[in-house]
Amino acid sequence: MNRLQAELQRLYFSHDVQREVPGSQEPGLIGADGRVRAMVLELARPASWEGLAKVWRGVQVDLALPAPAIAVSGTDGYQLWFSLSEPVPVARANAFLESLRMRYLGDIARDRIGMTPSVLPPVERAPGRWSAFVAPDLATVFADEPWLDLAPGPDAQADLLSRLESTKPDDLKQALERLKPVFTPVVTQPQAAAVDSPDPRGFLVEIMNDRAMEMHLRIEAAKALLPYFEAQRP
Known part of the structure; x- marks a missing residue:
């Protein structure tokens, strides 16, 4: 070498x-x-x-x-x-x-x-x-x-x-x-409803699919959803 x-x-x-x-x-x-x-x-x-x-x-x-x-x-x-x-x-x-x-x-x-x-x-x-x-x-x-x-x-x-x-x-x-961007979310009515919703999985899915969200937040939501999907495996 x-x-x-x-x-x-x-x-x-x-x-x-x-x-x-x-x-x-x-x-x-x-x-x-x-x-x-x-x-x-x-x-x-x-x-x-x-x-x-x-x-x-x-x-x-x-x-x-x-x-x-x-x-x-x-x-x-x-x-x-x-x-x-x-x-x-x-x-x-x-x-x-x-x-x-x-x-x-x-x-x-x-x-x-x-x-x-x-x-x-x-x-x-x-x-x-x-x-x-x-x-x-x-x-x-x-x-x-x-x-x-x-x-x-x-x-x-x-x-x-x-x-x-x-x-x-x-x-x-x-x-x-x-490097994380400073992010102040603007909560629309549907998002406000999601925050109050007792279904955390649904809220995370909305975040993951929301193109208006910062990419790192969508990625974190996807990571948080992994246990839900793994639990559904036979």
Whole structure:
């Protein structure tokens, strides 16, 4: 295992993955238990460091989290690679990324934002177009061409990653709390009736199906409904 592989292992691979090769189509980012240590937010089509820089700065200044790695995708975007010290379920990772999107990228079309990595940098995505981790002060250089023309040096990539830290569980929990939007529900007459209703299941179903509700409230309602559905199984 070379230095770059060791840094990728330290930051991003599941604990049950012993070795990994950068650029693998199956990069070992999801463990056997379905949990992840790597969370990736991409802004593409076109690439925009100005947009993603808001997230990069915001997680450090607003949420007091370690800086994520910055990468060019090798095709058409920038990526932020977040590292977790302990793996979390994919759903929790996606909830964090979606919260970041809503906080910092809410004015950007949803189809320009990705949250599922295809390959782990560095890798040649097309002839003469390499994905790679890049230094923060060089990120703007790749706005028009988000790739490297030549293969990045493994030691240089390892040096960039060696400066990064992983987010601890308590810090992730606090960040998710801070990212929750301030929500003051406007209770319409049907909703008021639901609040007074003795049927909690019906109330939760209404919340889950109400498109006017904030998404995180609808998700919480769906979670709360799970015991009702499980109880109905034969």
